[in-house]
Amino acid sequence: MKEKVYYSRTEVSEEVLQLRAKVSLLTKQLNSLTAADQKEKQRILRKLFGSVGSNATVNDNFHCDFGQNIHVGDNFHADYNCTMLDLAEIRIGNNCLIGPDVGIYTAGHRLEPEGRVLDVYGLPITIGNDVWIGGHSTILPGVTIGDGAVIAAGSVVTKDVPPHSLVAGNPAKVKKGVR
DSSP: OOOOEEEESSSOOHHHHHHHHHHHHHHHHHHHSOTTOHHHHHHHHHHHSSEEOTTOEEOSSOEESOSTTEEEOTTOEEOTTOEEEOSSOEEEOSSOEEOTTOEEEOEEOOSSSTTTTTEEEEOOEEEOTTOEEOTTOEEOTTOEEOTTOEEOTTOEEOSOBOTTEEEEETTEEEEEEOO
16 A cells, blocks of 8 residues: 655645745746757756656656656656646656656545645655656556556556556556557
8 A cells, every 4th residue: 555645735834835936946947948958957857856867858838746756767758748746756767758748646635525625645656667658648646557558648547557558548447468
């Protein structure tokens, strides 16, 4: 069982406020750069993320909550309009490709309406090596995606994905193995 991280919107510490301000500034700087500014993008990613492998790229309009909970391996690529809600840790392996308009969300809310807007929980997400996540897909809290998996465009991944499998749909289901 993965450990939940809890966050209260009513009791935000000064440290968290400062971190969120830093992340906001870094993402604005990152999103203002052109594709020709790869060295500067790399520098910002290393300040923003918890860890970054070699040859990581993130295209325009990237957003995250804390940044420091995001860890990406070598040859990572996130296409346009990627959002990572990293209340809990997001670990992404080597040689991973994330298509446009993908959301990776560790954050969730209680089902009961009382206090839903005030309290948030997060469950870590792990994405293995050599994974391709197709455009407009959503990865929900607590999911693990195995090595070599392919997430078809538009999928909503609510459960763990076995290694070397293709999943598709809402909710995403295994369609076949890939090698």
